[in-house]
Amino acid sequence: MEIINHTLNVKTKGSGDLIDITEQISGLLHKSKLTKGNVTIFNIGSTAAITTFEFEPGMIKDMQELYEKLVPSDRHYHHDDTWGDANGFSHLRAALQGPSLTIPFEKGALMLGTWQQVVLAEFDNRPRQRKIVVQLIGE
Amino acid sequence: MEIINHTLNVKTKGSGDLIDITEQISGLLHKSKLTKGNVTIFNIGSTAAITTFEFEPGMIKDMQELYEKLVPSDRHYHHDDTWGDANGFSHLRAALQGPSLTIPFEKGALMLGTWQQVVLAEFDNRPRQRKIVVQLIGE
Amino acid sequence: MEIINHTLNVKTKGSGDLIDITEQISGLLHKSKLTKGNVTIFNIGSTAAITTFEFEPGMIKDMQELYEKLVPSDRHYHHDDTWGDANGFSHLRAALQGPSLTIPFEKGALMLGTWQQVVLAEFDNRPRQRKIVVQLIGE
Numbered sequence: 001m002e003i004i005n006h007t008l009n010v011k012t013k014g015s016g017d018l019i020d021i022t023e024q025i026s027g028l029l030h031k032s033k034l035t036k037g038n039v040t041i042f043n044i045g046s047t048a049a050i051t052t053f054e055f056e057p058g059m060i061k062d063m064q065e066l067y068e069k070l071v072p073s074d075r076h077y078h079h080d081d082t083w084g085d086a087n088g089f090s091h092l093r094a095a096l097q098g099p100s101l102t103i104p105f106e107k108g109a110l111m112l113g114t115w116q117q118v119v120l121a122e123f124d125n126r127p128r129q130r131k132i133v134v135q136l137i138g139e
Numbered sequence: 140m141e142i143i144n145h146t147l148n149v150k151t152k153g154s155g156d157l158i159d160i161t162e163q164i165s166g167l168l169h170k171s172k173l174t175k176g177n178v179t180i181f182n183i184g185s186t187a188a189i190t191t192f193e194f195e196p197g198m199i200k201d202m203q204e205l206y207e208k209l210v211p212s213d214r215h216y217h218h219d220d221t222w223g224d225a226n227g228f229s230h231l232r233a234a235l236q237g238p239s240l241t242i243p244f245e246k247g248a249l250m251l252g253t254w255q256q257v258v259l260a261e262f263d264n265r266p267r268q269r270k271i272v273v274q275l276i277g278e
Numbered sequence: 279m280e281i282i283n284h285t286l287n288v289k290t291k292g293s294g295d296l297i298d299i300t301e302q303i304s305g306l307l308h309k310s311k312l313t314k315g316n317v318t319i320f321n322i323g324s325t326a327a328i329t330t331f332e333f334e335p336g337m338i339k340d341m342q343e344l345y346e347k348l349v350p351s352d353r354h355y356h357h358d359d360t361w362g363d364a365n366g367f368s369h370l371r372a373a374l375q376g377p378s379l380t381i382p383f384e385k386g387a388l389m390l391g392t393w394q395q396v397v398l399a400e401f402d403n404r405p406r407q408r409k410i411v412v413q414l415i416g417e
Binding site for chain 2: 283318320324348357359360366370373376377411
């Protein structure tokens with residue numbers, strides 16, 4: 001059994017930017033030569049999250065509207081008073097969605113559905129350079 | 140340390156069907172003879188999710204009402220235009236709740252609370268044959 | 279590769295109590311001498327959850343208000359009829375937020391952001407003595 005840590009560097013455009021990182025994760029799995037195990041994807045930081053969905057334009061728009069409905073960006077949050085950077089909504093969305101995901105793999109392939117992609121959800125109100133841990137454990 | 144992958148096949152009745160899969164997972168753990176480690180439960184696909192709650196009729200009804208409140212099923216979503224299958228709400232609920240869960244075990248038993256069951260939440264608008272990965276890692 | 283299970287005992291004050299448990303987890307990691315791997319944090323029970331956010335007073339207040347908005351505490355839930363203990367909202371919040379989290383570590387340190395803490399979210403309507411599993415897997 002082996003543990004391999006990688007860090008993906010992903011440039012984002014700020015709030016509402018949803019980025020499909022499935023291929024990058026599959027690429028790292030392929031390079032590792034591991035065949036059975038799991039990969040943990042973890043976003044370092046408090047204003048982005050990781051989830052899975054079918055990555056197509058309609059769904060992307062729906063997700064953006066859902067986040068906006070659950071945690072509106074146009075109101076004032078207590079956190080905004082702490083740093084004066086007006087991204088309280090970003091922190092709340094990230095905490096609700098969660099920073100990590102663990103996906104099993106078998107025969108060297110991620111056990112995802114055909115229409116199920118791994119997505120980095122950027123919530124911050126400005127472009128960011130994200131560091132995403134991709135940790136493979138397996139044999 | 141060993142890695143054992145299983146796939147549960149679970150028949151569901153469509154949207155709102157919440158299914159207790161704890162016993163099936165415990166059964167696989169028991170069969171594995173592993174005593175210490177964890178199990179990752181992962182739903183393959185974009186319209187169902189995994190969580191834990193106390194599996195009793197009142198709570199089941201409450202969860203159905205919560206999902207309906209957060210992501211109503213009676214409105215039109217952009218995703219519905221993509222495939223014309225009217226299950227945009229199913230995709231959104233699944234992405235919000237998340238596809239996976241990791242549960243530690245010790246002395247051959249899942250470290251769950253007495254009133255804490257592992258639940259497959261079906262969100263799709265039609266009956267489905269689900270494939271749930273149950274991955275045991277341990278010794 | 280080693281697996282080490284710990285259980286944290288955490289006293290909470292009831293609904294809305296958000297507790298930073300990062301240092302306790304880091305302490306267990308340090309004591310283990312493991313340098314590369316991951317830690318799974320799992321709340322045993324159905325009325326608390328685990329997430330990450332920037333642990334500062336404004337954000338704490340925002341999170342409390344978000345949970346209250348998504349799942350109000352001042353209404354009646356079906357679950358309340360089952361046991362007569364009026365904490366239906368606690369169960370719903372816990373199921374939505376999720377009981378567990380997996381965080382990679384490297385060079386003996388958790389791969390968290392500087393402003394990203396691991397938080398136990400107590401949702402129950404009375405003080406509790408929580409048992410949180412901290413499971414280290416690594417080398």
